[in-house]
Amino acid sequence: MAAKAVGYDVIIGLEVHVELKTRTKLFCGCENRFGAPPNSLTCPVCLGLPGVLPVLNQEAVAKAARAGLALGCTVREISKFDRKQYFYPDLPKGYQISQYDQPLCEHGQLAIYDGRGNYVKTVRIRRIHLEEDAGKLNHLGQRLSDAAGSLVDLNRAGVPLIEIVSEPDLSSGEEARWYLNALRTVLSYLDISDLRMEEGSMRCDANVSLRPHGWAGSLGDLPRVEIKNLNSLRNVERAIDYEVERQATRLAQGLKIELETRGFDDVSGRTYSQRSKEEAHDYRYFPEPDLPPLRLEAAQIAAWAKALPPLPDRVREELKAAGLEAKDAEILVQDPSAVAYFRAAWEAYGKAVPVANWMLSDLARLLNAAKRGYGDAPVPPAELAALLTQIDRGVLSGRMAKEVLEAMFERGESAEAAIRRLGVSQISDEGRIRQEVEAVIGEHAKVVEDFRAGKEKALAFLVGQVMKRTRGQANPEVVNRLLRELLSEPVRPSGS
Amino acid sequence: MNLLELGAAALAAAVREGEVSARQAVEAYIQQVQASEPTVGAYLRLDEAGAREQAERIDQASWEERRRWPLAGVPVAVKDNIVMEGMETTAGSKILSGWVPPYSATVVERLVAAGAIILGKTNLDEFAMGSSTEFSAYHPTYNPWDPGRVPGGSSGGSAAAVAAGSALVALGSDTGGSIRQPAAYCGVVGLKPTYGRVSRYGLIAFASSLDQIGPLARTVEDAALLLEVLAGVDAKDATSVDEPVPPYRQHLDQPLPGLRIGVPAEYFGEGIDPVVQRTVEAALQRLAAGGAQLVPISLPHTPYAIATYYLIAPAEASSNLARYDGIRFGLRQPASDLTQLYESTRAAGFGVEVKRRILLGTHVLSAGYYDAYYLRAEKVRTLIRQDFEQAFAHVDVVATPTTPDLPFPLGSRSDDPLRMYLSDVCTVTSNLAGLPAISVPCGWAEGLPVGLQLIGPAFSEDLLLRAARMVEAVTERPRWPWQREEA
Structure with a gap:
């Protein structure tokens, strides 16, 4: 059931991360594979050891560009990489190599359909950029707050990701689910990712705002709540519906909506605050000096477009x-x-x-x-x-x-x-079936009478009996027709 | 024959021909290291066993093999921000104390493949941030010409080792002058190649868009020989450039008749020690007497170079140093939570100058300041690059003093960062513009060496080395400190 917010338009935009299926990681020669023993797929580059440098994986570039083309984006002939900086143990270099102001793909769109295949709307795609994934932390204990320690697994560090950012064109949890479904479908045609939300190869963040009717300001001025790390289509819908109701309730009570990042607890079905505006990261983006700008030939982009399925x-x-x-x-x-x-x-x-x-x-x-x-x-x-x-x-x-x-x-x-x-094959020979039909009529005089008295159901019993005698092989259409034919004939006196 | 007297080319030739064994060369240098280290302190780490092993390998190789090694038996010192598999590498910082890299820098692989022998790792200002090597977390290095003075920095260990005869040649890295300034202070030749000429893979990054590895050597010839081995594109460094590597040494003595030397007004006069200026000008006059043309030019954006450099370099450094977090390698301080782990590890592991630059760089990249500082600095950087492009329409090379002054006494500037930063005033422009530049001794004043810097267009190392060879030819060099000690 979609949440309602009376007096407001619901404004939703999604950021979807998709891990690309490539032979090697984005900036080193390590194998890109899920499920290997911890830290077995690592090297000095993806461990971020002192002195190493990234080298861009061209297979990842091609796959990201094809995703963009399939989603109607323009692929830039020149894009560049930037460093997004924050400290966390799963981020070996202390920054993620991403694309900030010149992403690989821009200005796409995606048509979405409801569960019955009816067209709903076309959602604009703002941009798709290429970046590296972080590693994973495994906390020892039940909860992070009382964990005895944390183990860092960097197998995933450096795996290529594309981040697909939609415009805020969605207006319900249900639409968000349809969008994700449509997105997953398009990408599945390209065979560029496993697209498994449960394994994290496809992940979704949702931005949710309520816009008062008659709002004259820009969307950017609305307080926006980001819900992070939604791990299934169903949870995307649930989290958004919950969040819309939460915001609507607060507004109805005269309370403000705070700009913040929230998580989703799929047991309680509620979102909860993770980081307020004051605690928000300043990522200090700046151009990645270790990688020259990514230049693509127009002819190459055209060839990728032409080769799309x-x-x-x-x-x-x-x-x-x-x-x-x-x-x-x-x-x-x-x-x-x-x-x-x-x-x-x-x-x-x-x-x-x-x-x-x-x-x-x-x-x-x-x-x-x-x-x-x-x-x-x-x-x-x-x-x-x-x-x-x-x-x-x-x-x-x-x-x-x-x-x-x-x-x-x-x-x-x-x-x-x-x-x-x-040994199955149908008996369609009329002479053979007629014999069986006549035999059944002879054996079940009472049922025949019922039928003649107007009991349609009796016919089914008789058909069943014929099928039984033919071990199911009689052509049921022929049996039906012959039964009706023979039963509509006047009763012949027996023995005559 | 005193093996220390041989230049790199001559020593390698003798080793190739079997006239001298690599082992003999190594023993001679180890002996010199032992003699000079107590007063110079050029090395952080010696690898006598490794050096002897490599020497054995060379001596046991067939002549067929040996003749392909341009640096056969040449003892090299490597700045300790360049990694070598299996040998502790600290970049002069406590935070990397005990870290043993599992891989080697491309330049180290090239040296070893060329038959060179790596003697050890040399001292530097922590993470190459400094101009005196006093900011090493381990110990200072002393100028072999005058132990009361600094050897310059940050490649002070490498420059001092070459001047002290405790290495025949050395590798340095140069972000704002860190090869050329110590080369000038120690009276040796130091070349910062064009950005992209030499692979940075395995160089512990300070400021990635400025860093280059280059040679330090007693002579231009040795520097040329070393550069031939180091230069060339590397698949592991996306910023390295696929540009042919000329046979620099072979071309060295080809004359440059009528060489047009641009003399930029901004690098002479105010802020330059008159003794240094006189020495450089005298050298230029000797070149002019030999047929070179001195062309007065202007590089008008030079006054903004230091400010520009001290925005861009710390910005990149603050990012490059984020990986020293105590999680995967190096120092880790005990802590009860993650934030404390980061804070106490980095507080204990980094020295004062590194912290200063991390703070500066973090501020420069912060929301609300980025446009005013970083972006604006990048714009000025473009203007500085354009200054040089315009100059090279009229001149072949640009000549300046390498440093504004003579080597200064230890401790005299450690508490005055701004004054220390001005040591780079002549050298940072070529890093900002990505251009090659060489420092070559052009005279001695008060018993201390003075360096002349030549800056050329991108990938003009060939020309620069030939021009530097001309300077060398008209400069009288006193006996090396190690030759004096011997006498």
Whole structure:
């Protein structure tokens, strides 16, 4: 439930950090990998030892630029790096190399959609810059305040990050969630990050302000609260909703909103003050003298733009044009491996809608249960297409096809092999089915009477009996039709 | 033959040909170190074992191998802000006491690959911040020409070692004059290369946009030989420049007929000790007599150079020194929480001059002051660079005194930072402009050496060395202090 603030507009901007998936770190040759033993992926450069110098990783530059291009940004031909300075044990040099006034990418936008695939709005993206991640502290004890000590792990120090800063165009926790979802989708098409919020490879800070109706000043003059380190889409929404209500309540009580940094406690669902304006850092940014300005050729930027894959907005339109419901299209669009699977199966089968239906119902259920994705589905797209073709040919009923699909999924069999092994194939021969229908009518005179007396339900029982006699292989459409045909004939006196 | 008398080129040639063993050279220098150190104090750390080991390696190598080593057997002293794997490196600071680097600077790797022998690490003002080496956290260094006087700084240990014969050549670093000023005070040759000419990888940073590593040597020839080994692009330093390295030594004696020497009015007169000025002017006259043209010029933004330098250098230093936090290496003071850990470690680990510059630099970069100080200083820096660009449209090199005065007595300026800062008045401009500059002895006054500075356009080290060679040719040098001691 979205929070309301009567008499105010809710103004939200998000800062999203995304760790780039690169072979090495941003400024040294250390491997960029999650989950290695503490401090095993370090060298003099990322440890910040005296005398070392950073060397920029060009793979990270290319990936950051591609993210910018996919989000409609302008990529600057000249950008530069700056030092953001503060003391913390996870920051080995005492400064983070970031980009301050000349970021790599600027002026982008991102369309956001609700859960049913309906367009909501387009959010402007202010900038995307490239920077290095800090390490991690592991505190010994339950809480920081009574920790017996802290261990520093610098494996993450120097991992490349992009920070994507939106304009304050969002107006609810729900919209913030949609924005993050859309952002994650676009980035997932580029394969530049793991995008796992729970592992910290995607992190979000939210800036929340309430603007009184009729406010004439600039947004910058509104007291702004920054909520740091939100670690799931759900918590982004919860934290923002809580914060909007908190601010609205304070304002209603005639209290002021303080400029501050707050954290979010996901157990209580509340935000709490971390740092007031007075305690705010002065980061003392200045140009990084160890790195020359980053210069990119216009031709290089154009080549990156040209090589982008089809992006979600285009794919969404394509799927809708192929006849998919907005909601179904949206589900597929959010998963690039699903889109790839869909395209391959669609091409092999020829019709889009049945492919989507089977993917989103039965295949999705099997994948979920097996904790797999479309990228490593045991049933390849061509085999799903083969299965659907057997339905069209009348070889399989829908119900049989589900059974066959399960077998294919479990054993990694082809559709043909599964059908053969299970011995399932539909009986569509009318003469054969008629025999069984007549036998059932003969055996269940009472039910036949009920049906004739107007009890529609009785028909289902009779269909069931026919299916039982054919071990489920009779074509249910034919059974239905024949039953109705035969039951509508006048009763013949028995024995005549 | 006294091995100490040989220049670097001659010694390396003799070692290559097997006429002299590297071991003999090393023993001769170790002996000289032992003789001079009690009165000079140039070294923070000697590595006799390492030096002997490297000498063995050289002596046991085949002639085929040895002949590829331009510095075969040449004993080198390295300023203690340049790291060498396995050897304690402190940058003259308590905060790095006991720190043993796990890697070597690019210049150290190049020296070793060229067959040089590293004798030890030399004294300096803490983190290279100072002009007298009195701000070393360990001990002072004394000028070999007069032990009552400072050797200059911050590369005072390296300059004194070369003058005292306790190293044949040495590495220094120069942020605002830290190679050239001690070179002048100690009567040796000191070259600050063009920014980007020599890799800074492994140089403990003071002010990253100004720092350069360069050679200190008895002669221009030795400096040229050393620079040939040091110079060149390095993949580990993004600010190093991929510019070809000429064979500096080979070109040295090519004449420079009609060399146009710019003489900037701003570097003569007020603030310059008349004795120094007379000595420099006399040297210039001798050059003119030999065919050089002296061209009066103006570098109008020179008066702002010291102020500009003392905004930019501390700003960068305050940032570069943030990593000395007691967490990963070096000194850590006991503390009950994180803030206290930082405060007590840095309070105990840094000396007074370093603290002064951290405070200054932090202030300069603070919100509300950045535009007025740092940004404005960067603008003046551009003007100073433009001064030189305009000058080099008319002249080939610019000549100035290296220092405004003669070496001063120990203790005479330690409590007067502003006066101390003015020691850099002639040298900071080339750091701000990124230009190469060399100090070469041009005469002796009151028994003390006077340095003449030549500044050239970017990557004109070749020209500067040849011009310095001309100065050397018209300068009479007294016997070295170590030659006098011997006599």
